[in-house]
Amino acid sequence: MRWWTLRLNRKKAEQVRALVEEHGWSPEDLQREKDAMAFKDATDSENPFYVYVRPPSPLSSRSRATHRPRLTFSNASQVC
Numbered sequence: 020m021r022w023w024t025l026r027l028n029r030k031k032a033e034q035v036r037a038l039v040e041e042h043g044w045s046p047e048d049l050q051r052e053k054d055a056m057a058f059k060d061a062t063d064s065e066n067p068f069y070v071y072v073r074p075p076s077p078l079s080s081r082s083r084a085t086h087r088p089r090l091t092f093s094n095a096s097q098v099c
Contacts, residue, residue: 024071034067 039049053068063069 022073024073028072028073031067031069031071038067 037043044052056066056068
């Protein structure tokens with residue numbers, strides 16, 4: 020799933036770059052277009068500004084229940 024969302028986001032970014040080149044939009048124009056598209060009833064496939072949220076990598080995520088805070092000098096007195 021992570022690979023797929025990365026792929027889709029790259030395609031979306033390429034679509035936005037093509038739109039900017041085609042229309043000659045400034046950063047302000049691009050933001051205005053994003054804001055206008057946000058209020059249209061468009062699906063994620065129709066909206067070139069839509070960004071898919073990536074799920075966290077299973078190798079880098081840790082459960083909060085098993086995570087212990089790192090001991091540093093600033094919080095050492097609180098632990099002891």
